[in-house]
Amino acid sequence: MKIALPDAEGRLAEYSLSGNAIAGAALGPDPARVVYSAAHVVADPFTVNEPSGRATVDWPKTLEFRRYLAGLGLGIAEAMDTAQRGMGLDWAGALELIRRTKAELPDALVANGCGTDHLDLSRSHSIDDVRRAYLDQVEAVQKLGGRIILMASRALVRAARGPDDYISVYSDVLDACDHPVILHWLGDMFDPQLAGYWGGQTFEPAMQTALAVIEASVRKVDGIKISLLDKDKEIVMRRLLPAGVKMYTGDDFNYPELIEGDEQGFSHALLGIFDPLAPVAAFAVQRLGEGDVSAFRATLDPTVPLARLIFREPTQHYKTGVVFLAWLNGFQDHFVMLNGAQAMRPLPYFTEVFRLADQCGLLRDPEVAVTRMKRLLAVYGV
Secondary structure, eight states, X not given: OEEEEEOTTSOEEEEEOOOOOOOOOOOOSSOSSOEEEEOOOXXXXXXXXXXXXXXXXXXXXXXXHHHHHHHTTOEEEESSGGGTBTTTBOHHHHHHHHHHHHHHOTTSOEEEEEOOTTSOTTSOOOHHHXXXXXHHHHHHHHHTTOEEEEOOOHHHHHHOOSHHHHHHHHHHHHHTOSSOEEEEEEOTTTOGXXXXXXXXXXXXXXXXXXXXXXXXXXXXXXXXXXXXXXXHHHHHHHTTSOTTOEEEEOOSSSHHHHHHOBTTBOOEXXXXXXXXXXXXXXXXXXXHXXXXXXXXXXXXXXXXXXXXHHTOSSGGXXXXXXXXXXXXXXXXXXXXXXXXXXXXXXXXXXXXXXXXHHHTTOOSOHHHHHHHHHHHHHHTTO
């Protein structure tokens, strides 16, 4: 099958699809690594709401995608930044998403984002305000029987005067959690408003504060996800974690080697890229559990160029590539996103994502993908 794709100057060149789709596999119980896919949401394209206004979610399609992930044996990281949390999806929408996912998949491995995003950042907030905001969200999620991912807080960055404020807030919030939680250290490349998190402008002091938080409440911490796109920093911190506390890689650039690990340990996974790469992730980790490291790397390594493209700067717009692939693969009938985020990447980005996804075997039905790619090209005047 072939399609004519334009270059950056609009010149068309014929591209021949590989036609190879990745082999399917589902993770069984007790996999070699805990794997969470941070899942996107499907927007309702028929809403009368303005893109910059209240989000309107297509709940049937959103839940259908979560059933697909759970069917592959993957965990679901719910209401995270991949779901445009704080970038189109507000706290009320996030809580409704968490409620619906829990009702739809009561026995699935799901961890849910809790933060402080219901605070109005146009106003000044105290440390006590931030603490109460975290506790409000924790209480709401726990009432639904949900497990928790403690998300980084934009309000805490603004209110904190130093590391002690982070330690104080996290200590009180963790004390209120019924089950061990996953902490989330999201770098400013994903969210510029989180620059200086943990009260440190450089990695080493910030890491020491995060470690102090974990060590003070170690029985309440399942693990920490760090999304800094720097494998060396993740490995350094991984080796310093207390026994029993997991490192969840959030590194969408270097995940194969971090999940494989080394003689001193390995990372589990909580990744936005494992939304479009879900079947590849399940297949690869299954092979790893069988002791076939070569097959694990042979499956995941070819996906890295695609992941690096999807997460290229400005990194916070990676959701556009994730949803684009969901549309190409038939998980939704349109390419419309919350907050109009489908417009946040240029046409050459989409054409290259299309090529690389094909070469990785990620186009489930090449005929459908080509038809939809042609529709997108027509919108751009091709």
